[in-house]
Amino acid sequence: MPATRKVAPRRRAQLSDEDSEPESLHSDALDDLPPKKRTRSSNSKSSSPSKPKPKRRKRKGKEDNDKDEENVDGSDVDLKEGQKVVGRVVQAPKTGWVPPGQVSQNTLDFLMQLKDPACNDREWFKLHEPVYRRVEKEFKDFIEAFTNMLTDVDSQIPPLPPKDVTHRIYRDVRFSNDKTPYKKGLSASFSRSGRKGIFAFFKPGDESVIAAGAWCPAKNELATLRNHLLRSTPAAKTLHVILSSEAFTTHFGPPRPHSHGDRQSVFGHEDELKVAPKGVDKNHKDIALLKCRSLAVSCRFTDAQVVAPGSEFMDTLRGVAGVMRPFVHCLNDLMTLPVDNGSDEESEEDNTGDLEDDASQDGDE
Secondary structure, eight states: OOTTTTTHHHHHHHHHHHHHSOGGGSGGGSSSOOOOOOOOOTTHHHHSOOOOOOOOOOOOOHHHHHHHHHGGGTTTOOOOTTOOOOOOOOOOOSSOOOOTTOOOHHHHHHHHHHTSTTTSSHHHHHHTHHHHHHHHHHHHHHHHHHHHHHHHHOTTSOOOOHHHHBOOSBOOOTTOSOOOOBOSSEEEEEEETTEEEEEEEEOTTTOEEEEEEESSOOHHHHHHHHHHHHHTOHHHHHHHHHHHSHHHHHHHOOSSOOTTSOOBTTBOOTTOOSSOOTTSOTTOTTHHHHTOSOEEEEEEEOHHHHTOSTTHHHHHHHHHHHHHHHHHHHHHHHHHSOOOTTHHHHHHHTTOOOOOTTTTTTTTO
16 A cells, blocks of 8 residues: 555644644635734834924015015026026006096006107016006907997997907017007007098097098099099088088088198198199199098097096097098098999089099009
8 A cells, every 4th residue: 555544644633733723824725815914003103103293384474575575676586597687577556447438547657658768668568567468458448338339329330349459559660760669559440341430549648539531542442532522423522511510620620721731620641742633633623632642530639538537538439439420431432432424414514624534543643
């Protein structure tokens, strides 16, 4: 028999010893050992290090804030190589602003600073950008109210948002000898189908303006307008009636050139011709209008009028816009409507003279 029989009693003894061992030591249990149970000692709390409690931050007192403001100059700022502190950022005033539809003195004060060459500088503007952003917001709120008023006065003006009608404050200096980077006022323009219409410009020093008309129209538009004047069409006669009306002369002056060449009614612009256009009789009854390249009028306001409380300034603008409306509509007709052939007969009956047809086409020379 195999030797295993002789050692049978010894194996029993081993089995009895194995039965007394913990179950985790059996070969069958060695493949998947159970996780060891964590035992807690009685003095574990005392042995484990205690976490330090976070310290509460002390509130800054008035003196600490004053110190922070003193350190804004950059004395405590870690600067990299090549960096330097250029100045302190100026925050917008917390008081002095007005409700939408009005212009505050804060806005005029900021624009007044831009008139100073030392301030009309990119570095200065960057430090005062928070002030400009607040001024810009107030101006856009005003333009929104101004647009609502204009669309109520003139249904031909589309109700566009402020971002589509306001002009940038940054100047285009590419082809200018004056490299001043920023304009000295805020402006917006409103038009019908791309035609020049109402223009609003706010500038301190009693130089705020609302204007209307056609500035430097295209060659074909100017030729059509002059052709209407040459042939005394109904649209041309309407223009004379508007320029001579009491409301129009009250705001913009009598319908004739100023004796000293100043701005008056639609006359006195810098691009006005000194002599009659080519092919036009210098004794024509409308020679003063025929010399005009731009036909526009403007009304100026003082700073006190601009910052008037409540709706006082907006009401004033409404009255002026109401006078401008028929003038703008008439100009749009003069530049877009073709001249009727039958108007030649009317001009002969009115003894206005029969001028050459090509006179208006050479008017820009």
